[in-house]
Amino acid sequence: MNTVRSGGCFCGSVKYAVSGEPVLSAYCHCTLCQRLNASPFMQTIHFESSAFSWDDKPTCASSLESFEVTTKPWKQRWRCKNCGTNVASHNSKTNRWSIWGATLDRDDDGKILDWDALKPTSHMFYGTRMLDVQDDLPKWDGYENKSKRLD
Structure with a gap:
């Protein structure tokens, strides 16, 4: 079974999905x-590149902004233009995506969904x-x- 988990920015304009199990969570x-x-x-939770996808809604695409840090130009980072939340990054050296645990979807009590698999x-x-x-x-x-x- 290929578990799909989702998350996004604070305001909800940017959403992503990851499938399968993480390569690293630390x-x-x-x-x-x-x-x-x-x-x-x-x-940070790392996934193989094929496991990551952006929500294809036009709102998500128009709200995404990418940036690079000069000390690590191989990492493309993504944030929401509206609320400024850093959401994910792609490392071209490892061909992996990283998501930030705090951006994952939560239950009604504020707990990250499927925490035991992602902690x-x-x-x-x-x-x-x-x-x-x-x-x-x-x-x-x-x-x-x-x-x-x-x-």
Whole structure:
């Protein structure tokens, strides 16, 4: 069974869908994520390129704005023109899409739908953290199982 999950920006103008299981789900503490999202860390969930799609409604297409950060020109980032929410990015080096966990659809109690399948398995780029996180997840200097473990 190929599970489809959806999400989008704060105002609802931009919507996306992802299918299947994520390649990676982690809390990212890199300085780029901190600055782009004005937060000490955020949840990033990576999917193979074929698993990601934008809502094809004309409203979504007209509300999308892409941008690149000069230090990582291989990552095209997407945000809503209306509310400014950063929604997703595409990495041309890995051919994967990243979505931000906070943009996923939620139930009536505000909980992310299908959380158990999407919850983070680690903290990455923890060496540049702004605060210590006391949980049972492993902390990595870079990507999980591809860098030095810090705990």
